[in-house]
Amino acid sequence: MKVKPDGTDWRILRELQRSGRITNVELARRAGISAPPCLRRVRALEEAGVIEGYYALLDCRRLGYELTAFAMVGLHRQAESDLIAFEAQVCDWPLVRECYMLSGEIDFILQCVAPDLATFQDFVIHDLTATPNVDSVKTSLTIRRSKFEPGVPIGAA
Numbered sequence: 001m002k003v004k005p006d007g008t009d010w011r012i013l014r015e016l017q018r019s020g021r022i023t024n025v026e027l028a029r030r031a032g033i034s035a036p037p038c039l040r041r042v043r044a045l046e047e048a049g050v051i052e053g054y055y056a057l058l059d060c061r062r063l064g065y066e067l068t069a070f071a072m073v074g075l076h077r078q079a080e081s082d083l084i085a086f087e088a089q090v091c092d093w094p095l096v097r098e099c100y101m102l103s104g105e106i107d108f109i110l111q112c113v114a115p116d117l118a119t120f121q122d123f124v125i126h127d128l129t130a131t132p133n134v135d136s137v138k139t140s141l142t143i144r145r146s147k148f149e150p151g152v153p154i155g156a157a
Contacts, residue, residue, distance in 0.1 A: 003045070003048045003049075003050050005045070005050070008031055008032070008033055008041065009041060009045060010154060011030065011031040011032065012027060012031045012038065012041055012042060012045070013045070013050070013051075013154055014154040015027055015030045015031065016042070016051065017150075017151040017152075017154060020054040020055075024038055024039050024042070027042070057150075060113050064115050065113040065114060065115055066114075066115060066116060067113065067114045067115070067116060067117055067119075067120055067141065067142075068111070068112070068113050068141075068142040068145070069111075069112050069113075069114070069120055069139055069140060069141045069142060070109055070110065070111055070112070070139065070140045070142070071109070071110040071112060071124065071128060071137055071138070071139050072106040072108075072109050072137070072138040072139070072140075073086075073106065073107055073108040073109070073110065073128070073134060073136070073137055074105070074106060074107050074134075074135045074136040074137075075107045075108075075133050075134060075135055076133050076134075076135045077133055078107060082133050083101065083107075085132070085133065086107075086108065086131065086133060086134075087099065087101075089131055090108070090110065093123070093127060093128075095112045095113060095114050095119070095120070095123050096110045096111070096112050097111050097112065097113055098110070098111040099111075106138075110128075117141075120139075120141075124137060124139060
């Protein structure tokens, strides 16, 4: 079900997207409402699925994951059961942080992190290319991240 946030909801969402640890009192102040209705709105947005959850954003490099890479995967067959089987396998690989099914020449793109190039290469050779139905794998290593803005673009509501 599609939700239609009003201006106050958009202000709440913008602030929560900037900082999920903001207190309800501060959130209410920034949204221009009092704390009790602010909390009710946040709970309603959570129940509607607009707010999917909260998490800590970790610095990969400071935790020893120096390499970020993308793997573009082509499958032999694209029957729904084959797609589901590949997606299930992807969920078992800790180095894969995001996976998207694509239209066009590539069936899936995987965003991966690894402590070093050797670990990523080992994953590609022994896990990814050895997976049933995988036809081709092309990889690209990142040089640097130029933009990182999770969430959705929220203008001044």
